[in-house]
């Protein structure tokens with residue numbers, strides 16, 4: 001997986017969701033919204049969509065493991081250097097969010113705790129913990145899909161990534177494949193309610 005380039009025909013296959021049963025205790029908001037605050041016209045958008053599609057496929061792995069479906073990838077020079085998906089329940093680890101897992105994988109791959117000149121793609125707006133980890137890692141840019149009005153720390157509730165007190169600030173692009181990312185989460189919560 002490391003060093004992987006994005007497939008040009010990357011699409012999100014959401015047709016094979018595993019039905020989730022059992023107790024899922026995760027504090028990811030159920031009220032994700034998919035409205036981007038402004039029209040996205042950046043030239044890197046196609047690339048952003050490709051990597052976000054990859055993050056959505058990783059989110060499916062989380063769901064297959066009974067976790068809330070969130071996926072993340074870390075990219076450097078348009079090459080994948082780390083990927084992760086949400087797995088706090090199975091790891092008995094409250095910090096095992098998709099972004100943290102991707103940062104850990106990239107740190108191991110590059111043998112460096114600093115990860116400059118990278119872009120992190122994640123299907124849901126990062127929480128304060130993950131935003132803090134991205135600051136420590138010196139990630140350059142974060143691109144997220146669905147907005148999280150309850151716990152989002154990339155502008156929705158907190159603006160951790162761009163706080164004026166920060167020594168380091170990240171570029172932030174929200175709302176890439178927002179509708180698809182939101183629907184992936186909403187479908188998960190719908191199924192979970194049905195299975196209760």
Ligand SMILES: [Zn+2]
Pocket residue numbers: 097098099126127128129130131
């Ligand atoms: Zn998080």
